[in-house]
Amino acid sequence: MKIKFMGAARTVTGSCYVVETDDHRFAVDCGMHQGNAEIDKRNWDMAAYQPDKIEFVIVTHAHIDHSGLLPRLVKKGFNGPIYTTPPTKELLEILLLDSAHIQEQEMQWRNRKKARHGEKNCEPLYTQRDAEATFPHLQAVPYDKSFSPAGGLTVTFRDAGHILGASMVELWVEEDGKEAKLVFSGDIGRPSQLLMEDPTIQKTADFLFMESTYANRDHKNETDSLDELAAAIAFSYKKREKVIIPAFALERTQEMIYSLYLLSKEGRLPADMPVFVDSPLAIKATGIFRRFQDYLDKETKALLTSGENPLDLPQLHFTETTQDSMAINELSGPAVVISASGMADAGRIKHHLRHNLWRPGASIVFVGFQAQGTTGRKIIEGAEKVRIFQEEIAVKAKIFTINGFSAHAGQSQLLDWLSHFQNPDMQVFLVHGEQSAQQVFADLIRERFKFQVLIPDYLEEVTLKPGYALLRVAHPEKAAPRIDWGYILADLEAKLTQLQSRRPQLEAKAWVEQTDLRDRIMELNRGLMETISEI
Numbered sequence: 021m022k023i024k025f026m027g028a029a030r031t032v033t034g035s036c037y038v039v040e041t042d043d044h045r046f047a048v049d050c051g052m053h054q055g056n057a058e059i060d061k062r063n064w065d066m067a068a069y070q071p072d073k074i075e076f077v078i079v080t081h082a083h084i085d086h087s088g089l090l091p092r093l094v095k096k097g098f099n100g101p102i103y104t105t106p107p108t109k110e111l112l113e114i115l116l117l118d119s120a121h122i123q124e125q126e127m128q129w130r131n132r133k134k135a136r137h138g139e140k141n142c143e144p145l146y147t148q149r150d151a152e153a154t155f156p157h158l159q160a161v162p163y164d165k166s167f168s169p170a171g172g173l174t175v176t177f178r179d180a181g182h183i184l185g186a187s188m189v190e191l192w193v194e195e196d197g198k199e200a201k202l203v204f205s206g207d208i209g210r211p212s213q214l215l216m217e218d219p220t221i222q223k224t225a226d227f228l229f230m231e232s233t234y235a236n237r238d239h240k241n242e243t244d245s246l247d248e249l250a251a252a253i254a255f256s257y258k259k260r261e262k263v264i265i266p267a268f269a270l271e272r273t274q275e276m277i278y279s280l281y282l283l284s285k286e287g288r289l290p291a292d293m294p295v296f297v298d299s300p301l302a303i304k305a306t307g308i309f310r311r312f313q314d315y316l317d318k319e320t321k322a323l324l325t326s327g328e329n330p331l332d333l334p335q336l337h338f339t340e341t342t343q344d345s346m347a348i349n350e351l352s353g354p355a356v357v358i359s360a361s362g363m364a365d366a367g368r369i370k371h372h373l374r375h376n377l378w379r380p381g382a383s384i385v386f387v388g389f390q391a392q393g394t395t396g397r398k399i400i401e402g403a404e405k406v407r408i409f410q411e412e413i414a415v416k417a418k419i420f421t422i423n424g425f426s427a428h429a430g431q432s433q434l435l436d437w438l439s440h441f442q443n444p445d446m447q448v449f450l451v452h453g454e455q456s457a458q459q460v461f462a463d464l465i466r467e468r469f470k471f472q473v474l475i476p477d478y479l480e481e482v483t484l485k486p487g488y489a490l491l492r493v494a495h496p497e498k499a500a501p502r503i504d505w506g507y508i509l510a511d512l513e514a515k516l517t518q519l520q521s522r523r524p525q526l527e528a529k530a531w532v533e534q535t536d537l538r539d540r541i542m543e544l545n546r547g548l549m550e551t552i553s554e555i
């Protein structure tokens with residue numbers, strides 16, 4: 021069989037594998053490519069997927085980087101079933117519509133610009149109608165129930181512990197009378213997440229396709245994170261100001277409600293401090309979480325059975341309408357506001373930042389990854405002012421960056437998950453990660469477990485046959501070695517800082533040495549400037 025990496029290869033977005041066996045052609049995940057303009061272009065090239073020749077799709081979970089191109093796949097001729105778990109099916113119905121709405125808005129904005137330049141209008145990637153046309157294709161199959169989407173193929177979803185309904189996919193392929201087991205890890209959850217079960221332990225696979233988002237670092241521990249959240253609340257409550265939490269609508273918002281529930285139980289959330297969930301998408305997602313209680317972890321289920329509801333608080337308010345949302349900012353006194361987007365550059369969170377960022381007693385609490393270039397990233401990197409709605413807003417609020425709430429396993433948790441595999445011949449493919457992190461992780465795996473590890477490139481194709489060596493075919497355009505500019509730049513910056521920090525000690529030494537040092541700094545600086553200009 022052949023596997024082609026259509027995305028999430030040496031990067032984190034666009035997860036999709038196209039699998040070709042002797043008799044069938046299908047896809048695992050169909051995610052949107054996100055990041056810079058170069059990566060975004062991949063979303064427009066559906067010919068590479070050959071949608072009409074894909075018989076069915078298996079979707080690991082509802083995140084857009086795993087599902088966001090499904091409406092486009094359908095629009096371009098795919099006409100088969102899309103298999104996923106029951107919660108994922110429901111989450112997809114709200115997330116794909118939301119994604120379509122964003123696509124439409126973005127294209128409207130671009131078309132206005134095009135019109136001013138006398139250029140022709142363009143169609144969005146897909147519309148809300150295209151998203152709706154995808155829904156009849158969705159077919160739900162629960163965890164741990166094997167099914168056969170086509171002859172010679174057996175699939176089982178296992179709990180990935182990442183977000184509600186997220187799965188790892190076990191796939192058995194029978195070819196020439198022999199059976200091979202493939203495991204697609206999907207996104208692997210952080211083991212002690214509040215609402216989700218720990219990721220399922222896997223023991224065997226001939227071929228493992230494994231995510232590596234946090235392959236080079238660990239997260240802070242959960243107790244510290246909860247303490248930091250409590251510190252933000254205590255600070256702003258005393259100052260009679262608000263705590264603003266930019267959070268992704270799915271999973272992070274619900275985990276924040278749970279965290280606030282825990283703090284409230286411990287008396288660390290004052291009863292007279294209202295909590296607002298101010299994002300229509302987050303409100304819908306929370307409703308789905310409440311309905312699919314079977315998919316929550318043992319601890320949460322036990323709480324629910326005992327009559328407690330960690331997804332509720334006496335002071336919790338959901339603000340659905342724009343008027344309700346605006347009213348939060350007219351409210352005086354302390355409050356907690358959870359709103360999307362998680363990176364603070366879209367959605368209602370922008371209004372809350374405009375009203376609170378400049379207030380010295382307010383807290384802004386970041387609980388998720390902040391990508392380069394986003395408002396969130398600028399704030400955590402210490403910007404004195406940020407631009408929101410065409411206005412420069414001073415950053416005077418207290419900024420908290422809490423990284424213990426991730427929905428992804430950190431490095432040691434990934435290694436621990438991997439340690440349960442018992443077949444030494446397993447071939448590991450690292451996907452869904454930055455190349456520099458993947459290289460570190462690949463070395464660790466080889467050293468510790470002796471598995472074979474490969475870091476496939478975008479559009480690379482591999483031929484798999486258990487017991488035989490791999491056959492790799494790089495995409496012609498991608499065959500040239502790739503230069504990881506981000507890595508080189510970071511490395512140069514680190515060297516430069518190191519040299520500059522040594523300067524005071526060296527100043528006592530001979531003049532000649534100093535001149536050398538200055539020359540090296542200048543040389544590095546030149547290298548740095550060249551790298552920047554090439555980027």
Ligand SMILES: [Zn+2]
Nearest residue numbers: 081083182207
């Ligand atoms: Zn995910």
Ligand SMILES: [Zn+2]
Nearest residue numbers: 083085086207
């Ligand atoms: Zn992902």
